[in-house]
Amino acid sequence: xxxxxxxxxxxxxxxxxxxxxxxxxxxxxxTPGASVRRALVRALPVSPALVLLLLFLAGPIAYCAWIAxxxxxxxxxxxxxxxxxxxxxxxxxxEEFINAVWLTLVFTVVSSLLGQNTLGLALAALMQRxxxxxxxxxxGVVITAWVLPEVVAGFLLYAFFRREGTLDAILRWLHLPTxxxxxxxxxxxxxxxxxxxxxxxSMLVYSxxxxxxxxxxxxxxxxxxxxxxxxxxHITLPMIRRSxxxxxxxxxxxxxxxxxxxxxxxxxxxxxxxxxxxxxxYEQAFQNSMIGYATAVALLLLVVGSLFSLVYLRLLxxxx
Numbered sequence: 001x002x003x004x005x006x007x008x009x010x011x012x013x014x015x016x017x018x019x020x021x022x023x024x025x026x027x028x029x030x031t032p033g034a035s036v037r038r039a040l041v042r043a044l045p046v047s048p049a050l051v052l053l054l055l056f057l058a059g060p061i062a063y064c065a066w067i068a069x070x071x072x073x074x075x076x077x078x079x080x081x082x083x084x085x086x087x088x089x090x091x092x093x094x095e096e097f098i099n100a101v102w103l104t105l106v107f108t109v110v111s112s113l114l115g116q117n118t119l120g121l122a123l124a125a126l127m128q129r130x131x132x133x134x135x136x137x138x139x140g141v142v143i144t145a146w147v148l149p150e151v152v153a154g155f156l157l158y159a160f161f162r163r164e165g166t167l168d169a170i171l172r173w174l175h176l177p178t179x180x181x182x183x184x185x186x187x188x189x190x191x192x193x194x195x196x197x198x199x200x201x202s203m204l205v206y207s208x209x210x211x212x213x214x215x216x217x218x219x220x221x222x223x224x225x226x227x228x229x230x231x232x233x234h235i236t237l238p239m240i241r242r243s244x245x246x247x248x249x250x251x252x253x254x255x256x257x258x259x260x261x262x263x264x265x266x267x268x269x270x271x272x273x274x275x276x277x278x279x280x281x282y283e284q285a286f287q288n289s290m291i292g293y294a295t296a297v298a299l300l301l302l303v304v305g306s307l308f309s310l311v312y313l314r315l316l317x318x319x320x
Contacts, residue, residue: 064299067292068088068299069084069085069292069296070083070292072295073289073290074286074289083292087295087296091293096275096280099272100280104256104301106191107258108308110195111190111194112194112254115195116194116199120203120206121244124202124209125210127139139203142199143200145197146199146201150261151260153196154193154262154263155264157189158182161189161193162182163180182265182270186273187273187274189265190266190274193261193265194255194261197261202251205246206243209240209243210236213236213240217235218231218235218236248312249316252312253305253309256278256304258278262278262279263282267279277304
């Protein structure tokens with residue numbers, strides 16, 4: 001079958017067949033050069049921020065990664081040399097490093113995963129049903145602790161937990177035994193201090209998440225006879241699962257890097273009973289002058305944070 005060809009008429013009126021007309025290019029198709037130019041134009045507004053990130057973030061990180069494989073020292077050294085994995089082998093053979101890793105995990109689990117996360121969710125759930133004056137007072141107190149500078153919060157909690165401090169005064173008033181909490185249970189004392197300071201963030205995250213739950217769902221469950229705990233376990237928690245994962249990830253990464261609070265309260269002591277990885281790195285870098293070794297420990301801390309992040313990102317994955 002032949003396709004119909006367009007025709008014109010002669011001056012005498014007879015049709016004259018002409019050749020086929022070339023087909024027009026499909027509409028909407030862009031050439032590779034046009035696509036590249038379009039992508040460059042779109043990237044132009046963010047290029048200054050990208051340059052700043054590469055200059056002040058990626059550059060120092062790459063330099064620190066290089067230092068971790070050298071024997072760079074803060075004083076008494078003219079030149080540094082490449083030592084390969086020696087700093088990492090030294091870390092895993094050091095009992096103080098293993099102790100710092102263990103205390104960091106205890107501090108993170110107690111103050112972030114259990115403390116801030118659980119208390120923040122409980123406060124957010126209770127404030128949903130509280131009166132406006134109670135919500136205002138509770139939110140003001142909790143947020144005030146959050147906005148205080150870390151050093152100020154550290155001094156306040158030191159005065160609370162120290163020997164003959166506020167906590168001991170309360171225990172004596174209740175006729176209970178007292179003790180020097182910063183000496184007997186230092187890691188738990190700094191963990192509770194971090195809970196007191198950082199719970200506000202979790203409370204705000206969960207308050208926003210709970211406000212997004214449709215009231216019709218909880219009311220229907222209440223009509224069906226579901227109690228408060230059943231509604232929390234089967235309705236509330238599944239519906240705010242992504243907020244829980246996001247809050248846990250952000251809280252964990254922030255808790256892993258806490259330095260000032262612990263330094264003000266205990267300075268890692270007594271001995272090394274509250275010496276987490278940030279304090280251990282500070283001691284190795286600025287007291288023992290081993291910059292290369294301390295940077296290797298910092299990279300290992302980055303690996304720990306990455307592992308926590310991978311677990312939380314797994315929780316955040318959209319269910320199919």
